[in-house]
Amino acid sequence: SQTIHQWPATLVQPVGSPLSLECTVEGTSNPNLYWYRQAAGRGLQLLFYSVGIGQISSEVPQNLSASRPQDRQFILSSKKLLLSDSGFYLCAWNPDRLYGYTFGSGTRLTVV
Amino acid sequence: RKEVEQDPGPFNVPEGATVAFNCTYSNSASQSFFWYRQDCRKEPKLLMSVYSSGNEDGRFTAQLNRASQYISLLIRDSKLSDSATYLCVVGDTLSGTYKYIFGTGTRLKVLA
Numbered sequence: 556s557q558t559i560h561q562w563p564a565t566l567v568q569p570v571g572s573p574l575s576l577e578c579t580v581e582g583t584s585n586p587n588l589y590w591y592r593q594a595a596g597r598g599l600q601l602l603f604y605s606v607g608i609g610q611i612s613s614e615v616p617q618n619l620s621a622s623r624p625q626d627r628q629f630i631l632s633s634k635k636l637l638l639s640d641s642g643f644y645l646c647a648w649n650p651d652r653l654y655g656y657t658f659g660s661g662t663r664l665t666v667v
Numbered sequence: 668r669k670e671v672e673q674d675p676g677p678f679n680v681p682e683g684a685t686v687a688f689n690c691t692y693s694n695s696a697s698q699s700f701f702w703y704r705q706d707c708r709k710e711p712k713l714l715m716s717v718y719s720s721g722n723e724d725g726r727f728t729a730q731l732n733r734a735s736q737y738i739s740l741l742i743r744d745s746k747l748s749d750s751a752t753y754l755c756v757v758g759d760t761l762s763g764t765y766k767y768i769f770g771t772g773t774r775l776k777v778l779a
Contacts, residue, residue, distance in 0.1 A: 598771035599711070599754075604764070612764070645710055649767075655701045655756060656767060658710040 557582035561646045561659030568666055574619075574633040576662050578646030581627065586648040588629040589656070590621055593643040605629060641666045670694065671757050673770035681778050684745050688773045690755030691737045698765075699758030700731055702740045704751045705772065711754055714740075745777045 561578045568574060580586050590602040601614045603621035611621050618637050622630045629646060643663050647656040673690045680686045692700075700717035715722065717729040717738050728741040742749055755770035 599769040601766065604766070606764075643708075653699060653716065655699070655703070655713050655716065655758075656711075658712070661710045663708070 557648075557650065557657070559646060559648055559657055559659045561662060563662055564660065565663045566665070568636050568664065570638055570666055571635045574631070574636055574640070574664070576631040576644055576646075576664075578629045578631075578659055579627055580648050583627070583648075583650065585626060586650070588623065589647040589649070590629065590631050591645045591647060591658075593645065595642070599645070603631070636666045638666050640664065670759075670768045671755055671770040673753075673755050673773045675771060675773060677774040677776050679776045679778055680745050682745055682747060684777075685741065685743045686745055686775065687739055687741045688753055688755075688775075689737050689739050690770055690773075691735075692755075692757045692768075693736070694757070694759050695733070695736060697736075697757045697759050700729075700738050701756040701758075701767075702727075702729055702738075703754040703756055703769075705754055706751050711769075714753070742775075745775075747777050747779060750775055750777045 558581045587606050589604045591599045593599050605611050605623040608623055619633050643661050645661045646659040649656050670693050702714040703711040704714045705711040715724050715729050717731045719731050721730040726743045730739045752772040752774045754772045757768050
């Protein structure tokens with residue numbers, strides 16, 4: 556069966572520190588992968604998506620970057636965190652456009 | 668106009684009540700439609716896809732009105748466990764890429 560893993564579950568980081576969040580998918584190959592952020596009391600905002608290794612599309616200009624070093628691995632990074640980077644970060648994959656997304660369990664990031 | 672709009676609620680209903688949510692979308696060419704459920708501090712999970720002919724899953728009924736560009740979710744015989752935020756999701760091809768656009772959610776509280 557296909558599963559999606561995301562870690563860590565929670566993270567508290569100081570302003571200016573780096574960030575690395577990892578997401579992996581099992582049980583499938585060449586998945587479309589997505590990073591979303593949900594700020595407190597707000598909707599999900601698409602940050603990045605990837606249709607293959609090394610292929611990254613950015614949806615909004617910001618302090619974050621993404622990479623896809625392996626087929627089933629998607630990484631969200633920042634060199635220097637801002638307070639505004641706080642939020643709930645969700646990785647998702649899309650097995651078929653008719654069936655919507657499956658989300659990872661998310662990382663709750665608090666920048667202090 | 669937002670691409671996907673929902674009434675944020677909260678909808679406070681007693682156990683056993685019937686409650687309905689609507690969601691409007693702006694792109695008449697949208698291709699797929701879903702309802703997701705998100706519990707507090709958890710990832711969204713697919714509740715049901717929405718088909719043109721309408722579909723039912725137990726106590727939940729989803730309908731699509733393409734002419735008026737809205738989808739609806741009806742919950743019958745509400746349970747305490749139905750308390751959550753319900754997200755409307757629309758699939759569109761944007762800039763040549765298939766993407767899902769999320770509403771900000773409607774919060775439901777079922778009261779004992």
